[in-house]
Amino acid sequence: MKIVEEKNEVTIVFAGDSGDGIQLTGTQFTTTNALFGNDISTFPDYPAEIRAPQGTVAGVSGFQLKFGSNEVYTPGDICDVLVAMNAAALKVNLPRLRKNGTIILNTDGFNAKDIKLAKYENNPLEDKSLDDYRTIQIDVSKLTKAALVDSGMGKKEIDRSRNMFVLGFLYYMYSRKLENTEKFIKEKFAKKPELIDANLKVLNAGYNYADTSEIFTSRYNVKAAELPKGEYRSIMGNQATAIGLVAASQKAGLDLFYGTYPITPASDILHELAKHKNFGVKTFQAEDEIAAICSVIGAAFGGKLGVTASSGPGIALKGEAIGLGVMLELPMVICNVQRGGPSTGLPTKTEQSDLLQAIYGRNGEAPMPVIAASSPSDCFETVYEAVRIAIEHMTPVFFLSDGYIANGSEPWKFPNPDSLKEIKAPFINGEVEKPFLPYRRDQNFVRRWAIPGVEGLEHRIGGLEKQDETGDVSYDPENHEKMVKIRQAKVDAVVNSIPLQEINNGLPEGEVLVIGWGSTFGVIKTAVKKAVEEGVKVGHIHLRYLNPLPKNLGELIQKFDHVIVPEMNNGQLVKILRDKYLVDAKGINKIKGIPFSTQEIIDAIEDSIIKV
Amino acid sequence: MSELEVLEQIKLSPKDFATDQDVKWCPGCGDYSILKQVQSIMPELGRKKEDIVFISGIGCSSRFPYYMNTYGMHSIHGRATAIASGLKISRPDLSVWIVTGDGDSLSIGGNHLIHMIRRNFDLNVLLFNNEIYGLTKGQYSPTSKAGKVTKSTPMGSVDHPFNPMALCLGASATFIARTLDRDPKHQREVLLQGSKHVGTSIIEIYQNCNVFNDGAFEVFTDKGSKPIETLMMESGQPLVFGAESEFGIKLDGSTPRVVELSSVSKNELWIHDEKDRFKAQLLTSFFDDPTVEGHLPRPFGVFYQEDRFRYEDAISQQIERAIEIKGKGDLAKLLSGNNVWKVG
């Protein structure tokens, strides 16, 4: 019997060749711990090439997760455990491992060929380079083969279940049951019973090997976290976005039309929505990005909830049509799952560099609301808000997410459908003026949604400047200026339907205010918490509403001596804040395609005080 | 209610489809005649005004929706086809009409046009072809003849022009037809046929831009040359042309040849069959320059027509099928997913 050692939190990275089933291993380990009750945050990191040459550094696929008995806001900066299926995986991920951390190695991935492919000069298992770590060397291939010796399976098939050995091994190491993964295997291979058998065997073999071998003397346990009471599930960002759209369409009583074109990292929203046709969801994979947004404009004109999604390059292509949406004043949501840019940039890496594009990136004066999700599960609520604003204010709305939260996952205390806000479309009921004035507005400058099929509301709209109220084409100079101001006032009026900004963490006044937006939420929260514990007077505001900004933001900013704005870009929100509030906000920028570490934010907070 | 009763009840006249907007095309522009014919066939659709939508892109022709008292959208350059696609998928109940030009749909909007065609939505496309950019004041277009001298091609265009009918057929169109602004009767006939087609009907209309490309189609409209230069196709009828119907087209193997009816009996002529895809391909390639010796006459009328499944219907059926299999969507279940755990 081994001793069980308690841990508060553990960060593990699984790494191997992109064909090694790393993402699946990571997801399984995550679900098992989530079901056990840990708080979790995950971050998959996969290569841009679908099948990069085997064994090379370019082909390494990684999956990082942190699980804890405390609340976990990020997938972790530094790892405690690295699982490396081959030499290249070790090379890529070793810098993430803390000194004295544990490396679980598949020795079969360290033969001469692997060493050469990974471009190591010497075999790292034989020189002294791993001396600072605790290494557990296992010939996973051999042991997997041994477990399946009677199966009659070929080498290729056997090798494919190696990941189950590793998973079983880790389940033992972290005192977890096999149940969840066993259930998963049975469902996944329901049509191939021989594979159920093989995978279960290997999973158990890994578990038993950890138990009987003398590799370690103690196992670990991470107790369930004390999360707020309720029912939880695990959710990924893109999935939460898709579900949020379905929920909003149901609550608004409008069918969802989703027109899109495949692009990394947004395509999973399409994959998810395509599964929900029984909610009346129509998905349309258009011929290009422009057709995608245009089809959405058509659907919006027809009175449906039109939504499109893309990433930076695709959004650039949609620009002109989004401008038409602004001009027509039809509701629609444009999701941008941001990635590294410019141009094709870093398709599989994360960045927050499309904020200015979202707020300003159209020809002419074309204002529109912009909101951003702060974590995988927050995508649900934020995209729901995007739909609400779009419909109730008759405008295109930008919803921003990024590769980090799109593919990351966390536990989610999902809501009851009844608790979701009502969304009321401004359709016309009853009598209407004659002739009908399609651009007549309410006190929030919102026009009504007149849809084909309704008698007496026949009207023409278009991209040309229109006369106030009638919507007729007008080149009148006074009218143009008036219309530009009206369209701006309409977007400004959204401020009346959004909540006041809160101090999300830390102190309500003091020395430093950290203002963030989007996926930096977890890391800023963690850093601010630590800094407060260390006695720094620091507060954290995280903006969901980026255009218009909450009414009281200016007042909140006033209560701090310094403002810093960490962003995964070259300084975008910081420009807006400086412009709007004449505040000497300082940008903290990281543009490496990877998220900030907690330490980087803590250092920035401390620097901002010292420098003065 | 029977179809007839519905028609009876709707009882609209062409005037009901006119708007209060001043029509702003240049005097003498071919667009006027098209507007008139389209308004004239509207009452025959048997649809209510509010169920009809006109969508256009950018260009002279794209002003069209403003002059139709239906729902309408004057959108952006080249995208009417994509906008109409989204509208038709989400609102299969509407009668959708796209108004576009040679620049709008064959140049900047070429991609959307071919993809819309292969999907075969049930809608109608009026492709005004004037072989020039009118709205931007006279640059050559993708249908301008090679050598065309315009403001942007002072030494003559070196672009090879598109053959729109062949392009559309190549994209798997289920209805293609060509007509002329200056032949209102023929135009009306073709428009009606197109409107009845269930699927995407593409109607190319030769339209005279009297300001920047006057007379581009004169050989097909001028009383003197029209009989000999145009081939009016009629389903089930032999292909004949000439002032006295003195010429016909005969297939010699797979090669079409002009023959004199004095020497060949009508029975030997090519009988036009709108359902014949291979022959339609040959007919669309009757695209010779009328100034070249030995050229074939230019066909007008319906080249090809086929009944094929509509994209929007297929999508709607998948939705019904999904509901059959899984039941109507249950939001609470969607939110909870399959792996729920309780805390507290």
Ligand code: SF4
């Ligand atoms: S420029 Fe040509 S096509 Fe345009 S309205 Fe004038 S005549 Fe008609």
